[in-house]
Amino acid sequence: MEHLQVETSTTRKLSPTESSQVPNPRKRRAMKLIGVCGLLCAAVPGFWHFSFPQEHPAPYQFTKIADTRGGVFREFHLSTSIDEQGMVLFRANLVGGGQGIFKSDGSVTTQIANTSEHFDAFRGTPAVSSNGQVVFLGSRPSGDFGYSRGTDVPGDFLYSNKDFEDLGDLVINNGGTLAFKGKKSKGRRERRQIFLGNGGRPIPVPESQNNQIGMLSLNNVGHVAFSTGSKVYVSDGKTTTLLTDGDKQYFLFYRPVINDHGMVVVQTASEPQDDWVAKHLVAIEDGKVTVLASTQGPFLDLLSSHAVNNQGQVVFSALLDGEITGIFAGPNPTTDVVIKTRDLLLGTKIIDGPVFSNRGFNDAGQIVFYARLDDGTEGIYRADPHPSSIPISSNGILTNPPASKPATSKP
Template identity: 30%
Template sequence: MKHFQIYSSVFLSLLLLPAVSPRSTEAVPYVFEIIADNKGPINSFGQATINKSGIIAFGASKDGGGGGYFIANGGSLTEINARGTPPQINDGGTIVFNANNQSILTYTDGVTTTVADRAGIYSSLGVPSINDSGTVVFQTTLDTGGEGIFVSRDGVVTEIVNTRGQFNSFGLFADINNSGTVVFTGTLDTGEQGIFTAYNGQVSTISSRNASRVSINNEGTVAARIGDGSLFVSGSETNRFSDSFSNLIGAPALNNGNSIAFQSGSALFITDHLGNLESIVAPGDTIQNGITMVGLAGEHDYPGWLNDRGQVAFWAYLSDGSEAMIVASRVPEPSSFLLLFSGSLLFLLPSLRRRLSSSR
């Protein structure tokens, strides 16, 4: 009887497993979570950034005027009394932002720290980015003339490239990975434009294309939207999706798994490291409880809205008349359940053998 109970339990577990089928080429299902909406004190949203823990930072305006940054973490919403460019968040939960072109600030656990401000040598400040060790990179125009790209590490600010040499100007956005490699766009004294990296004093050309909104991951892969509205990815064919997408909007988001999310029209898409393309969300898709997305509420102008788990943060107009900040998470494939069960079964086998032996 004991043998029958043990075998029947294993057999029942197998029956309860979802059917495993080959990966479909159709749209992969995503589940959506509404993080915040404008049915309360928030009036409208700005672009969000999301880290691997699913913590989200975004800007928003409030009813009656005013607004600031908000951090959404596990159902709680924390407001930061500051406004400026869309924030960037690292995996430690620190956010960085340009506060109305007056200063670049970081915020961690209630503490705001000044990285740079216009009271010093800077006459204007670009959009900052931050890596997981808290190193911040930013572009600036100097009081003495010219431009530079600076890195702030442990409170020490260092210029890594400037317009006193081969460069004439820089784009407003630069990005930095965990090894300290910085990617930026610039125009040379010759008039040529391109994508460049800087590491340990060495500047390298990644592409001689006119590009904007660049990002770099920890493997050193670079993604950007190039001038004709198509996608550039270093180490692969540019215009990878030019046959299907000729109107990329805003900035592509690149994670450390080499997945890239991007906006085309009013829809969001994602590609994995093999170039397999999936639709994330489009007008008419159900978001929650029969409520559908009418359209995206803005452009994703800055990287950071895709995390290493493949989650995407976006804001949209919904069919109930509201505007909402939403996180999209990919539904696991059935094969992942099979792997989970197989691992559990291997873990339980020694116990099953002991029980069988003791029942003899």
């Protein structure tokens, strides 16, 4: 993976005030003339290496995965995951008390684990690979905590507090490899670090010992993408590659996601003028940065959720004027919207959400999200693209496949 050459400079974090601070429409139009031409026009030559799920708006069909109407679920953990078969993995609190880990395709819901048997609590977002392998972080009444496979709930933890003082965010790929954040030992000098493993001796990822590391992304080649705030890395556990660094244009990188072809999509920020913070969704491939969406255009804000699949298709969450939150499959908020606040969802208006996860998008173009409706119902739903929205040529091959092939190295 080619190292992007940039000039380095002092970087800083985005404060809570700056995160919500965006220019008024008049200033945005002025900034668009100055900033978008420089950002988007420079990115045009590489833009068609990437695609959004549809060239023209096509209806999505919506499926209820689970909701609070049935008397079983009381509320849902907002971050959900989906595999390649459209099976959705989620965590929920139960009406009768306690919580559980569940999977559902909308027809059949299966309980994987709950707090009335082997666990007393669950933490974070349960992870599922594209081929359906499940892993989650839970604690037991004994005080022990660790990662469990969905097929071996009462068995030994894959990694636990026997080896780590603390464990955090995790992901799993089709080979059963986990990427997770952990802190090995006590002491102020010890920081959280990323590890790779499948239940054996964990491999520490070079350059990942940093408390600022956020959500992880792991592809099926065994490459983990992560950000330390001002930098974005990809590693196979042996070699860690710096993709980009903070400079005068970009000073923050948030939640990188990676597909099997090495394409990384990440949210970043810049300050074009007047100290207004502009946010951008960018793709990094072969050392080139391509802007896919920006608050210097029609979006009031970009939220932290975005995903890329192995077709190179990208979906993301953004905020529009009027406090409208939406999931978008392209840079045009009118023609590329999947669903948004105040839309009807299965006949009832959305009043909160939709909330989309970085792990909520698969190669079939299916998107899973949370929403609260105006009748008080909360639920997890799946958007299934109409078959006509997927660009297929006469020989059955996607019309704009990824430009590069996956690497063959494994951690």
